[in-house]
Amino acid sequence: MLQQTRVAVVITRYEQFLQRFPSVEKLAAARVSSVLTEWSGLGYYRRAGNLHAAAKLIAKEGAFPQKSESWRALPGIGGYTAAAIASIAFDEPVAVVDGNVERILRRLRGSLPSKAESWNYAQGLLDVQRPGDFNQAMMELGATVCTPVQPLCVECPIHKFCRTRGRGLPGHSKPRQKKVDITQALVRRADSILLVRRSAKQTLMPGMWELPQALSALTSDQALFSVRHSITVTDYRVRVISRKRTRSKGKWIRVSRLKSLALTGLTKKILRKAGYIQ
Numbered sequence: 001m002l003q004q005t006r007v008a009v010v011i012t013r014y015e016q017f018l019q020r021f022p023s024v025e026k027l028a029a030a031r032v033s034s035v036l037t038e039w040s041g042l043g044y045y046r047r048a049g050n051l052h053a054a055a056k057l058i059a060k061e062g063a064f065p066q067k068s069e070s071w072r073a074l075p076g077i078g079g080y081t082a083a084a085i086a087s088i089a090f091d092e093p094v095a096v097v098d099g100n101v102e103r104i105l106r107r108l109r110g111s112l113p114s115k116a117e118s119w120n121y122a123q124g125l126l127d128v129q130r131p132g133d134f135n136q137a138m139m140e141l142g143a144t145v146c147t148p149v150q151p152l153c154v155e156c157p158i159h160k161f162c163r164t165r166g167r168g169l170p171g172h173s174k175p176r177q178k179k180v181d182i183t184q185a186l187v188r189r190a191d192s193i194l195l196v197r198r199s200a201k202q203t204l205m206p207g208m209w210e211l212p213q214a215l216s217a218l219t220s221d222q223a224l225f226s227v228r229h230s231i232t233v234t235d236y237r238v239r240v241i242s243r244k245r246t247r248s249k250g251k252w253i254r255v256s257r258l259k260s261l262a263l264t265g266l267t268k269k270i271l272r273k274a275g276y277i278q
Helices: 007-020 024-029 032-039 045-061 068-072 079-090 099-109 115-125 131-144 255-260 265-273
Strands: 178-189 192-197 222-231 234-243 251-254
Touching: 007 032, 024 045, 032 045, 068 079, 079 131, 099 115, 099 131, 178 265, 192 255, 222 265, 234 265, 251 255
Parallel strands: 178 234
Antiparallel strands: 178 192, 192 251, 222 234
């Protein structure tokens, strides 16, 4: 949940998610559409699908894996996540390397090591007696002290080992945001709204519901409002129009059912601004 969303927002959503799915068995037994509904607005929806698929495998086995290699065999679990879970929950002596930890390692070495070198270096530094505490300390140090732009070197507990002392390192610039203009149609009749469902094979937001795109203007179109929405490195400027009819293939959804659907974050934003959902 924290991949794209601020901690202050995630806390409430995390608590709501646990209320809906209080155990791995409950999560495994749920429909994927229900999981996507609870995930709506958090972004990176493939993670929700992977979480659901992993829960099914864990429920089938009857127990959680304890080693990082076994965690990596589950859908959506990479090296960092596997190492974090195994070290923190099961005391496996394996180091973690996320973006924050990698930045610390670069500054300690004064160079740009490869991914493999970073993992080996981190493993060599690891306190094997308290791997979970050590890994959490490294992640927290990178998040709060050894920050990308203005590191707090005076407050850093390991500053005497650092070779850069606040100087940045090349090669890790933030990707430029792309700006894309699109138009979406709000097509209404009585107490229903026309929505289209994204293909389950799509990379972004598979299986979720959204408003149809308006690829060309009609004389009967009426401009309603505009919204901004960002997904990863794309900044969408969305013009919302009212359209009486459309050739788009979709499904008429009653307004009362909207809150129970897995809506994309952009669709939620539009329907909220239009007054259909809260």
